[in-house]
Amino acid sequence: MASPKRKRGLAVTAVIVAGYVAGTIVAVKQGYSFGRSVPVRCRQGHLFTTTWIPGASLKALRLGLWRVQWCPVGRHFDLVRLVKEADLSPAELEFAAEHHDIPVP
Numbered sequence: 001m002a003s004p005k006r007k008r009g010l011a012v013t014a015v016i017v018a019g020y021v022a023g024t025i026v027a028v029k030q031g032y033s034f035g036r037s038v039p040v041r042c043r044q045g046h047l048f049t050t051t052w053i054p055g056a057s058l059k060a061l062r063l064g065l066w067r068v069q070w071c072p073v074g075r076h077f078d079l080v081r082l083v084k085e086a087d088l089s090p091a092e093l094e095f096a097a098e099h100h101d102i103p104v105p
């Protein structure tokens, strides 16, 4: 028989998982993409690509579409934000593709 405490723990886990799934679906619908090479911009405006897999990250603190990570362009830690590919010019996309951070999700 499951105790009320364990049931509450399961409910909290379910809510967190549902939040991740819902957040990812909303972000994809808004035009954001996820995967091995997605464009991001740090607070200082540097563009680069990174590996961004929703719900799975070893190297970054996650804050929805924001997270704190290493910026390989300015060589500093900063808040970076997912960028929609559609919002970038071909030159910006090319610049971002040339600056990929370490390939660890």
Ligand SMILES: [Zn+2]
Residues within 6 Å of the ligand: 042, 043, 044, 045, 046, 071, 073, 074, 075, 076, 078
């Ligand atoms: Zn930067």
